[in-house]
Amino acid sequence: xxxxxxxxxxxxxxxxxxxxxxxxxxxxxxxxxxxxxxxxxxxxxxxxxxxxxxxxxxxxxxxxxxxxxxxxxxxxxxxxxxxxxxxxxxxxxxxxxxxxxxxxxxxxxxxxxxxxxxxxxxxxxxxxxxxxxxxxxxxxxxxxxxxxxxxx
Numbered sequence: 001x002x003x004x005x006x007x008x009x010x011x012x013x014x015x016x017x018x019x020x021x022x023x024x025x026x027x028x029x030x031x032x033x034x035x036x037x038x039x040x041x042x043x044x045x046x047x048x049x050x051x052x053x054x055x056x057x058x059x060x061x062x063x064x065x066x067x068x069x070x071x072x073x074x075x076x077x078x079x080x081x082x083x084x085x086x087x088x089x090x091x092x093x094x095x096x097x098x099x100x101x102x103x104x105x106x107x108x109x110x111x112x113x114x115x116x117x118x119x120x121x122x123x124x125x126x127x128x129x130x131x132x133x134x135x136x137x138x139x140x141x142x143x144x145x146x147x148x149x150x151x152x
Contacts, residue, residue: 051141078115083119
């Protein structure tokens with residue numbers, strides 16, 4: 001009886017070891033998860049939504065403590081207006097110094113035919129976190145672009 005119990009325990013241990021090794025191979029092949037944002041979205045106005053995509057973005061320090069921001073991207077149809085930036089809310093300064101903003105615009109009141117349309121967005125952030133800011137991450141529906149502050 002003792003031999004039967006020992007044999008059953010040995011087979012169970014080998015079976016579990018084989019299951020464990022296959023799981024570690026599967027997790028090694030999985031791509032790493034993108035870093036989670038620690039900021040939360042601010043409230044959008046009624047009719048306002050993120051643009052579809054951001055292609056390029058720039059930031060520079062303007063006069064009197066103003067951060068000038070510019071982004072170009074695309075929307076799904078013509079007629080979007082009042083494009084701008086909505087900074088995300090952070091409980092503490094980001095460790096990497098990259099703050100996040102949503103790139104938004106007002107949807108057209110009457111939806112038209114779907115056609116990819118370019119959009120230019122310009123805006124200023126005042127007062128911005130001068131002590132901590134090293135760059136800005138511009139977030140759209142499908143992607144994001146990071147623009148770092150120029151050195152100096």
